Amino acid sequence: xxxxxxxxxxxxxxxxxxxxxxxxxxxxxxxxxxxxxxxxxxxxxxxxxxxxxxxxxxxxxxxxxxxxxxxxxxxxxxxxxxxxxxxxxxxxxxxxxxxxxxxxxxxxxxxxxxxxxxxxxxxxxxxxxxxxxxxxxxxxxxxxxxxxxxxxxxxxxxxxxxxxxxxxxxxxxxxxxxxxxxxxxxxxxxxxxxxxxxxxxxxxxxxxxxxxxxxxxxxxxxxxxxxxxxxxxxxxxxxxxxxxxxxxxxxxxxxxxxxxxxxxxxxxxxxxxxxxxxxxxxxxxxxxxxxxxxxxxxxxxxxxxxxxxxxxxxxxxxx
Numbered sequence: 001x002x003x004x005x006x007x008x009x010x011x012x013x014x015x016x017x018x019x020x021x022x023x024x025x026x027x028x029x030x031x032x033x034x035x036x037x038x039x040x041x042x043x044x045x046x047x048x049x050x051x052x053x054x055x056x057x058x059x060x061x062x063x064x065x066x067x068x069x070x071x072x073x074x075x076x077x078x079x080x081x082x083x084x085x086x087x088x089x090x091x092x093x094x095x096x097x098x099x100x101x102x103x104x105x106x107x108x109x110x111x112x113x114x115x116x117x118x119x120x121x122x123x124x125x126x127x128x129x130x131x132x133x134x135x136x137x138x139x140x141x142x143x144x145x146x147x148x149x150x151x152x153x154x155x156x157x158x159x160x161x162x163x164x165x166x167x168x169x170x171x172x173x174x175x176x177x178x179x180x181x182x183x184x185x186x187x188x189x190x191x192x193x194x195x196x197x198x199x200x201x202x203x204x205x206x207x208x209x210x211x212x213x214x215x216x217x218x219x220x221x222x223x224x225x226x227x228x229x230x231x232x233x234x235x236x237x238x239x240x241x242x243x244x245x246x247x248x249x250x251x252x253x254x255x256x257x258x259x260x261x262x263x264x265x266x267x268x269x270x271x272x273x274x275x276x277x278x279x280x281x282x283x284x285x286x287x288x289x290x291x292x293x294x295x296x297x298x299x300x301x302x303x304x305x306x307x308x309x310x311x312x313x314x315x316x317x318x319x
Contacts, residue, residue, distance in 0.1 A: 163199035163220055199244070269290040
């Protein structure tokens with residue numbers, strides 16, 4: 001019996017020892033889109049500060065392609081030791097399961113959510129030539145001429161495409177979707193009046209709204225954006241059950257030890273709770289929103305369920 005005491009004592013110490021051993025090397029934060037975009041910018045802000053707290057460099061690894069599915073699959077199959085992390089988004093984890101019929105990763109089973117980082121939203125903008133000064137007036141125009149009004153997007157299955165589909169469903173109107181290969185060409189045609197409207201990120205549209213190139217009618221989040229305090233939310237403007245919140249967060253492969261997930265969560269929460277990061281998020285039109293792993297898991301499950309019928313109604317599928 002005495003021989004068991006040292007063994008039991010060592011076993012009890014194993015989880016803390018395992019946590020203390022992490023990280024043993026630089027940590028890769030895999031971003032599912034190319035460098036230079038808004039998702040990449042968010043990841044790099046976090047990587048620098050997280051690396052300082054971990055005592056190891058956090059290296060951003062951009063792996064674009066296939067709507068972020070290639071990066072997500074790579075992390076899902078990575079060694080579950082905390083040294084390879086995924087910078088997940090609404091699109092890669094909540095929308096892609098419905099958009100890609102042959103998805104090779106499960107957003108719930110294949111990952112251990114660590115923490116949400118931040119949330120942002122879209123804003124509905126119309127060309128100045130559209131005779132609508134409010135969301136209610138826009139809905140009436142669309143009802144009067146079903147299908148005549150058009151909305152641009154960065155492509156099928158993009159957040160601005162599906163924001164438009166959810167808008168159609170909640171408002172009970174018909175709009176014609178015009179997909180582009182990215183936001184840049186979509187904006188060119190919106191500014192030129194060749195399309196009527198577009199849902200786009202608040203950060204990207206704020207300068208154009210200020211310059212009078214487009215008119216803002218509503219933001220898609222549950223509360224107003226600090227970048228556009230005079231623009232109401234869609235719900236304030238009378239559109240019930242409309243909430244398009246775009247989020248960014250960190251996940252590890254599913255079998256990552258709990259002590260490692262807890263350490264990562266603790267450090268991310270600490271980083272995102274600083275005044276500096278709150279201010280930097282606000283400058284990007286976002287809000288710092290660290291969570292517990294359980295809260296992040298619940299959000300992913302909720303948004304998968306929310307977007308499934310919207311994607312189905314849109315008819316959009318990608319291979």
